[in-house]
Amino acid sequence: MCQVTEEQEERSIVSLYRRLFLLNASVLVVAVLLLFGPVTVSTPVLLGEAVVLVAGLLVLLVANAVLLRVGLGPLQRLTRAMRTADLLRPGRRAAVTGRGEIADLTRTFNTMLDRLEAERATSTARVLSAQEAERRRIAQELHDEVGQTLTAVLLQLKHAADHAPAALRPELHQAQETTRAGLDEIRRIARRLRPGVLEELGLHSALRSLASEFSTGGLTVRPRIDAGLPKLAPETELVLYRVAQEGLTNTARHAGATRVELRLRALPDGGVGLRVRDDGRGIGTAPEGAGLTGMRERALLIGAELTVGDGADGGTEVRLDTTSGGPSTRTAA
Incomplete structure (x- = not known):
């Protein structure tokens, strides 16, 4: 022919x-x-x-x-x-x-x-990798430099309060409490920048710790994590953690919600699904901000599908579904 x-x-x-x-x-x-x-x-x-x-x-x-x-x-x-x-x-x-x-x-x-x-996926991967490296550097400096400095200030204030006249001790104790609150805030920021619990204890513990951290000020976060989830690649665990973190941050800042469900479950096709659903006012017609754009870019890195919209019973629902056989999951040893 x-x-x-x-x-x-x-x-x-x-x-x-x-x-x-x-x-x-x-x-x-x-x-x-x-x-x-x-x-x-x-x-x-x-x-x-x-x-x-x-x-x-x-x-x-x-x-x-x-x-x-x-x-x-x-x-x-x-x-x-x-x-x-x-x-x-x-x-x-x-x-x-x-x-x-x-x-x-x-x-x-x-x-x-x-x-x-x-080209966008490649450039986004480089940018997010550099961003995570910068976050680790800043978290390390906060912990080593600022944290140690504030710890030294606490010790000095304690020494001064022990030897100060009785009239000055209440003010020195108040300065101690203010410094201790600042030290706790520095540690909290460092944990958000570099989720050490994710590296040390895994995604399950990191999500439970994240839920506990956001369960303050009238907001209750209930984690639901299924057993028997497939083994995930480290980059996938980081994406899941960051999406959950950003979803909870948006809920705490903008949703006016009182309850949030943080769910991690296995999907029928072998992947995993993350869901952050609140009972707030919903997303409505509000334009997507930098937070949602960042979540979409992270989802692209692992070939996952991200959907953000109003929940079935009101509020806002963020869903991230990974696929089996891609870069998101690995066969457990």
């Missing part, structure tokens, strides 16, 4: 311009032939001839509109695909229909999306 060369294939594809030109030219040629043939025009124009001319014009306009609609339909679909393209929601592609320039343009657009999504 002989193979058709690329040049022969290109010659066999009639361009969009030629198709439209030939279609319109055919209609006009037919109209002119009719004028030279059975259809004639008198001077002045008779009523019957005017009716024929108007009817012919309407037929030409309708035929031209239908032909243009058919010819330009794929271009309109491609335009809609371009308008709705979102690199944070990958995988959406314009359907390639027919042959010719529009089909080539659609394939080129899809190829461009493939390249952009791959």
Whole structure:
């Protein structure tokens, strides 16, 4: 069987311009032939001839509109695909229909999306990796430098209070309590920047610790973690932890909620699913901020699907579902 060369294939594809030109030219040629043939025009124009001319014009306009609609339909679909393209929601592609320039343009657009999504995933991975490294550095400095300095200040205040006159001791004790509260806040910030419990005790303990940390000020976080979850890669555990952390942070700051369910469960396809659902006011029509954008970028790193919206019973629900067999899970030893 002989193979058709690329040049022969290109010659066999009639361009969009030629198709439209030939279609319109055919209609006009037919109209002119009719004028030279059975259809004639008198001077002045008779009523019957005017009716024929108007009817012919309407037929030409309708035929031209239908032909243009058919010819330009794929271009309109491609335009809609371009308008709705979102690199944070990958995988959406314009359907390639027919042959010719529009089909080539659609394939080129899809190829461009493939390249952009791959480049964005690579650049996002580098940025988030650098961000995590910077967080670890800052957390270490907070713990080693600021934490030790405040600890030394506490010891000095205690020594001063023990040897100070009785009138000054209440103020020194108050300074001790203020310094101790600042030290606790520094440690809390360091834990958020670098989740040491995640590295030392694993995702289960890290999520329970996170739930306990946010269960303050009228907000109750109930963790529900299923047993028998598949073994997860370290980068996947970090993404799950960060998404849960950001979801709880948004709830505490904006939702006005009193209860939050933090759920980690196994999915039927072998992946894992994270859910953060609150009883607050819901997300409504509020635009996505930097926090949600960051969660979507993290989800892309492990090939997971992130959905954020109103819960079935009100409030806001954040869902992150990983897939089996990808970079998100590993077979347990």
